[in-house]
Amino acid sequence: MIGDREWMTLTQGKLSFKNKITLMKTVMLPSTLTFVQSKFSRSELHSDLTLSNIHIPDTAIVKEAISALEQTKSREIIQHSWRCFFWGIAIAHTKQWQFDDENFLIASLMHDVGLVDHKAEYQSCQCFTFESALRSERLCQQHDYPKHKTQQVSDAICLHMNGYLDENDHKIAKEILLLQQATAYDVIGTQPHLITQRYYSEILAHYPKDHFKTHFQDLIKQETQRHPNSRTALLSTLGLKLMLQRHNN
Template identity: 30%
Template sequence: MFQEIAGIKIPDSRLAKDAADILREHGDDLLWNHSNRVFLFGAVNGKKAKQNYDLELLYISALFHDLGLTKKYSSADLRFEVDGANAARSFLQQYQVPDESIRLVWDAIALHTTPGVAEHKEAEVALLFSGVGLDVMGDGFEQFDDDSREEIIKAFPRNNFKQKIIPAFYEGFKHKPETTFGNMKEDIVQHFRPEYKNKNFCNCILHSPWKE
C-alpha cells in the first residue's frame, strides 16, 4: 500500500485498512482505482483550498461511495448511493465512531451525485463530490495540478475508465431503474434502454389525488 501520493498520506488506521479490505473483497479493480483517485483528488483540492476536514472520514467516504453498485450491498429498492451510505454507517457503528462523523460520511456518499447541494455542505461532503466530479466527468481538470494528477493516475490507473464506468453503473442498478427518477443516473438507464421511461414530475403533479 502506498504511504503518500501527491502530498496526501493514505490513512493507515485499523478503521481505514478494514474499509479498504471491504472494497477489495466486494468491489473490483475498476472501483478500487476509481475510489482511491476520488479520495486523492478530493484531498488535494481540500489541501489546496486550506480546508479543515477529516482525512480519514473522506477516505472512508471515498471507499464506500460506490459500494452500493456491488451485489453484496445493493438493495432491491433504494438508490445505490443510499445503499453505499447505509453500508458505511453500519461499518462505522462497529467501531464506535461518533454519530456526527457517521452522519458526515452518510451525507457525503448519499449526495455524491447531487450537484447543487453537495458542494454547499460540510468539507468532507463537498470534497468527495469534487473528487467524483473530477474523476468521472473531468470537473476542475484544468485547475488541478498536472504533476499531482499524473502521480495519482500512476498509482491508481484509469485503464479505459471512460468506457468501463458507464456499463458498471448500469450493472449496479439495472434491476431497479425506478430509483434513478429525479437524478442523473437516469441518463445511464436511458443509454442502455432508450425505451424505458421513468415517472414524469409534471404528470405526478397533474395526476395527484387532489381534486382541483
C-alpha cells in the same frame, strides 16, 4: 435535502415526480454549466502537493474500509475510489479547506461498494448510494465510531450522486463537498483547474484508469435498470452518459 441520509430513510432513494423536477431545477443546470466550463478552463495552477506529502490515516476502521472495498474484486472501482480520495485532497489544498482526512477517506473507499457489489440483504434500497451508506454505517458501528462522524460519512456517500452541491451552503460539511467534487472530476472531468498536471500524472501512475470508463458505463446502465427512479437513472437521461463519453482522461 434530496439525496441526503435523512431523505434516504424516507424514500429508500426513490425519486418522486416532484423530486425529479426539483433536482432538474436546482442541480442539473449548475452541474451542466460546471461541466461545460471545465471543457474551456486552462490550468495555470502552481502547487507543491505530491503523493509523498499526503498523510493516509492508518487506523483500524480505515483498514477495514480498505478490505471492504477490495472484497468487491473490481480493480476499476478500487482504483477509482483511491483516485477520488487523492483528487479530494488536491481540491481541498487548492481551496484551502480544512477537513477530517479519516472521514473523507472512509467515504471515498465506501462510496461505490453498493454499485459494484450489490448485496441481496439491501434489496429494499432504491439507490446504490443508500446501500453503500448503510454498509459504511455498519462498519462505523463495529468500530464505535462517533455518531456525528458516521452521519457525515453517510451523508457524503448519499449526496455524491446529486451532481452538484452548493459549496457556499455552510450547512454542508467539507467532506461531503469534497466527495461530490472529487467523484465528478474523476468521472466527467469537472473543475480541472483545481489540480495540477504534475499531480494528475502522479496519481494516474499509481492508480491508472485502465478500462474504467467502459466498466463504469456498464455499472451505470445496470443501476439504471435495477433502480429506474434513482438519481443515477435521472442523470443518465439528462446527459450523464454523454458526459462520460466526452471525458477523454
